Amino acid sequence: MNNSNITCERKKFKPILPNILQNRIKNIDPVSCCSTYSENPKIQQRFINTYGKPVIKFRKGLNTHNIQKKSMKVAVIFSGGQAPGGHNVIAGIFDCLKKVNPENRLIGYLGGAAGILKNQYKIIEKDQLKHYRNTGGFHLIYSGRDKIETVEQLSLMKKHFETDKVDALIIIGGDDSNTNAAIIAEYFKQKKLKTCIVGVPKTIDGDLQNQYVEIPFGFDTATKIYSELVGNVCIDVCSARKYWHFIRLMGRSASHITLEVGLQTHPNIIVIGEEVLEKRMTLSNIVDNIIDIILKRSKLNKDFGVILIPEGLIEFIPEIRELIYTINDILYKNRDIIKTMKTCVEKEHYICSKLPSHLYNLMQSFPHNIIEQLLLDRDPHGNIQVSSIETDKLLITMIHKKLNKLCKLGKYHGKFNAISHFFGYEGRCGLPSNFDANYAYALGYNAAVLIINGFTGYLSYINKLAKVPYDWECGGVPIVNMINIEKRKGEDKFVIQKTLVDLHGIPFMEYISNKEKWALNEDYISPGPIQYYGKSCITDRVTKTLQLKCKKPKKI
Ligand code: FBP
Numbered sequence: 001m002n003n004s005n006i007t008c009e010r011k012k013f014k015p016i017l018p019n020i021l022q023n024r025i026k027n028i029d030p031v032s033c034c035s036t037y038s039e040n041p042k043i044q045q046r047f048i049n050t051y052g053k054p055v056i057k058f059r060k061g062l063n064t065h066n067i068q069k070k071s072m073k074v075a076v077i078f079s080g081g082q083a084p085g086g087h088n089v090i091a092g093i094f095d096c097l098k099k100v101n102p103e104n105r106l107i108g109y110l111g112g113a114a115g116i117l118k119n120q121y122k123i124i125e126k127d128q129l130k131h132y133r134n135t136g137g138f139h140l141i142y143s144g145r146d147k148i149e150t151v152e153q154l155s156l157m158k159k160h161f162e163t164d165k166v167d168a169l170i171i172i173g174g175d176d177s178n179t180n181a182a183i184i185a186e187y188f189k190q191k192k193l194k195t196c197i198v199g200v201p202k203t204i205d206g207d208l209q210n211q212y213v214e215i216p217f218g219f220d221t222a223t224k225i226y227s228e229l230v231g232n233v234c235i236d237v238c239s240a241r242k243y244w245h246f247i248r249l250m251g252r253s254a255s256h257i258t259l260e261v262g263l264q265t266h267p268n269i270i271v272i273g274e275e276v277l278e279k280r281m282t283l284s285n286i287v288d289n290i291i292d293i294i295l296k297r298s299k300l301n302k303d304f305g306v307i308l309i310p311e312g313l314i315e316f317i318p319e320i321r322e323l324i325y326t327i328n329d330i331l332y333k334n335r336d337i338i339k340t341m342k343t344c345v346e347k348e349h350y351i352c353s354k355l356p357s358h359l360y361n362l363m364q365s366f367p368h369n370i371i372e373q374l375l376l377d378r379d380p381h382g383n384i385q386v387s388s389i390e391t392d393k394l395l396i397t398m399i400h401k402k403l404n405k406l407c408k409l410g411k412y413h414g415k416f417n418a419i420s421h422f423f424g425y426e427g428r429c430g431l432p433s434n435f436d437a438n439y440a441y442a443l444g445y446n447a448a449v450l451i452i453n454g455f456t457g458y459l460s461y462i463n464k465l466a467k468v469p470y471d472w473e474c475g476g477v478p479i480v481n482m483i484n485i486e487k488r489k490g491e492d493k494f495v496i497q498k499t500l501v502d503l504h505g506i507p508f509m510e511y512i513s514n515k516e517k518w519a520l521n522e523d524y525i526s527p528g529p530i531q532y533y534g535k536s537c538i539t540d541r542v543t544k545t546l547q548l549k550c551k552k553p554k555k556i
Pocket of ligand 1: 079080081082083174175202203204205250251252311385386387428
């Protein structure tokens, strides 16, 4: 029996390395470029040792830098949610380290930052790694959402690194994890520890993008997987012609995934959280907008359609945002009392008793399952777990109620059969697309080049991603350049700001210019599954977001 499958076949795929990284290390010259820094003096003071460093671009030339000559021990962790391509980052780091010096060693701490504190790691060897190349998931060394920020944690980490002689740590993570990388790099500099810290931008959410990072790895594959699923639903819808499908898509804070999937599939309605926030729409306004389309389509004998909803929508609705932030504060300030509570009912009563009356009334207007979901524990970064909040079902319930009223008034004669879906975890561990396989590998390789050159507090960046991988630009950007001050758990925190959908940006404008047409017609596109072999126009297609963004000339 032949047990071969595409996952087995993909392990043999050789990612393309950008031309610049194909050079020998001594011919990769790190050139300093001008940087823009935050003017905020609080940031300057907090990162006194790592603030004000230049952006680095790698160019072909003679590297006169102090390249690490002795063999190195490098550590890596995954931090946060899975994203397709993670194992290729590790493969890229490994291959670069071994190419430079076969004596170099790579270890992976298990389960994210917590693994460093527990000093639990595995040595990454070639024979084991070959089973993970070009595969999805983070199961080689697992991931975690813990962060290292207290002085006790930082000094324990320093102790382990000194004892085990770890020369560098590469953190593969999103905005919170890379903020963490900046904090650790600053602490080590202050303590005169030589261990370098470098970050790699990862998240399917696509919200770690800015003037330096075009898109994090993982977004490409995840959105292609969701687009395949949504495209299939669209075809089902116009075949059966009897259901409204409410599809909630992952993406904790920003609506990039929903917008991208919408651009790939052309559903009837795309709800974008950032637009809801800007127009200060209430939950009821959102429901009314959806009903407006349902009624229009019903008049055309089309009691069916597809609606995309971002997972993070709930936090964009101003009234609910206020409620969530207030609950966050209550949970944080009263964490010791709440920890002692034995039942959820007890916790719910306690929190409700602390809410101001307008927020209490709002909360009581929700179905009980939503109340329970709003009160779930926050993650270690203080974020609400939006993936557990069933906004799709909440909208369906509210729409049902309003349509029933309209029906009784004789203003609606259609049938509303709604089906809800949540596409989230299905997309996070898929086999990386060619784009993500190449990009993640290059990011890892590039991160290793940064540490070999002794850079610390930098994020590995690869730019010009809409071009072929050979022409991608590589380098490093000081993480501090991306740091802002935000309120978290009720306190000011230094964080890399999440980038939300730009309502004046070309991708969103593309949706707006098609909105009416897509609402009333079945302009659906079913893009089909990701292709790994075949015509390059299909296998190497980049996301609409990247294509459209790159229409705009960008300076770094
Ligand atoms: P990261 O920001 O860590 O990459 O997480 C992405 C994500 O997939 C979000 O889209 C989602 O809300 C979250 O992780 C869910 O993860 P968890 O199950 O750990 O809460």
